[in-house]
Amino acid sequence: MTINEKQDELIEDFAFYTDWMEKYEYIIQLGKELPLIHDSYKTEEYIIKGCQSRVWLYPNMNEGKIDFTADSDAIITKGLVSLMVKVLSGHTPKEIASADLYFIDKIGLKEHLSPTRANGLLSMVKQMKLYAIALSA
Amino acid sequence: MLTLYIIMGSTELKKIDINKVRSDFPILKREVNGKPLVYLDNGATTQKPKQVIDAIIHYYEEMNSNVHRGVHYLSQISTDAFEVTRRKVKEFINAEHEHEVIITKGTTESINIIASCYGRAFIGKDDEIIISAMEHHSNIVPWQMLCDEKGCKLRIIPMTAEGDLDVETYKTLFSERTKLVSFTYVSNALGTINPVKEMIAIAHQHEVPVLLDGAQAVQHLKVDVQELNVDFFAFSGHKMYGPTGVGVLYGKENFLNNMPPYQGGGDMIKEVTLEKTTYNELPFKFEAGTPNIEAGIALANAIDYINELGLEAIKRHEDELLAYAIQELSKVKSIRFIGTAKEKSSVISFLIDGTHPYDIGVILDKLGIAVRTGHHCAQPVMDQFGIPGTVRASLAVYNTKEDVDVLVAGLNRAADMLL
Structure with a gap:
């Protein structure tokens, strides 16, 4: 699946949830299911500091494609991190660097990418793209 | 006569007319995320009365x-x-x-x-x-x-x-x-x-x-x-x-x-x-x-x-509310208060064990409740307690027991979702 196909699928999934409670319960569930980053990468080197919650992100290059593993100390952030990881993992650095991540807005979670949220998510998206640019060079 | 006047003056403490006070603050009438606003972030900034x-x-x-x-x-x-x-x-x-x-x-x-x-x-x-x-x-x-x-x-x-x-x-x-x-x-x-x-x-x-x-x-x-x-x-x-x-x-x-x-x-x-x-x-x-x-x-x-409200009357109202809030919040599952000093003003900092303050803040926001989460620009305080931050509810003169009740219900709901 392309990055956009994955995004469209998530948008469809979220369309089932009519109220915020269900939506957040799903995100929390995703957070609980996220494959944890290996402890050896849960270090200062891989940390993305938000003022409120922290995110760890590790990129692994495998046959020309990047797989991300990640974690966060806040479960809602972790659920959102999980969505990003799902969408961007398994793609080439070039695809990741040029991806337009429209799904967050479409599923009504844009506020979580606001800099005032200070949850590390916006910085994580930037960091994913920076890794992709660095690894494609 | 003078003594009598002073005694009467000191016993006749003004009482806060909460409905009048709330009507002075236009923002308190608005809704947030489809719910009536419950504003408990007064330590960050208070709302402004019409007079201001x-x-x-x-x-x-x-x-x-x-x-x-x-x-x-x-x-x-x-x-x-x-x-x-x-x-x-x-x-x-x-x-x-x-x-x-x-x-x-x-x-x-x-x-x-x-x-x-x-x-x-x-x-x-x-x-x-x-x-x-x-x-x-x-x-x-x-x-x-x-x-x-x-x-x-x-x-x-x-x-x-x-x-x-x-x-x-x-x-x-x-x-x-x-x-x-x-x-x-x-x-x-x-x-x-x-x-x-x-x-x-x-x-x-x-x-x-x-x-x-x-x-x-x-x-x-x-x-x-x-x-x-x-x-x-x-x-x-x-x-x-x-x-x-x-x-x-x-x-x-x-x-x-x-x-x-x-x-x-x-x-x-x-x-x-x-x-x-x-x-x-x-x-x-x-x-x-x-x-x-x-x-x-x-x-x-x-x-x-x-x-005009009188600081003594404000303090009495807030102290009563603080005592009520601590009593009611104590009933919330897994709550842990941070800071239990003998003399306290209108700030309650707490954690719900097993949850992150940020998650609590996000869910409370969805319920129209404004609290502060995080380190409150006092990271050394958080370091001393060995925690990343707290949820902080801070009270002002326009807050009510109903506000506290909404907060408690919101926390119970958040705990159910997160734990």
């Missing part, structure tokens, strides 16, 4: 003109209104002189003025400044910057596990090199009310002046700077129902006169030639440039508002 909002509108519609400059009519009335604020602040904190009241941008600027000006004049290499372990970043960083510049050192008053300052250790921190003590009246992160009068007296025994951060105090407690005998006192307008962008630095005349100015510019000068400038008298020496005039003027309306 109207004063700002009135200023722009009827008075707008620069202060302390023109001879024309508008400049005179805006200057007069601005100076009314100074007089009201003087009375509000019972300063001896009006010119001891410097109008600033807020508490942060007030503290920075002392760090910069008192620091420049009186603090040098290897001198020592005492602050406490419960300070807001704005009462830590200016001193660290001064220490970097001057080579002076910070000594820290420790805090107990309950969130009280350790006064016995404080007494041992003084040396011949101690030049200033600076601490907060009320902790923004924990709500602890410090024994400031005793702590000021201890510093004075060592002939060291004290700067008191009153940002979380003036909206809850009656402050009398002469009775406290404090040397410098800082607070903000926006945390006491006033506008943002205005605050106060009180300083004893003698200290202020002996300090160099903060910034150079208009209003702070007496005479300027290209070779030399003589500085204006107090308070203008510390008020360079055009101030935030509308905020300065409307601060008087905020003070009037507090005075």
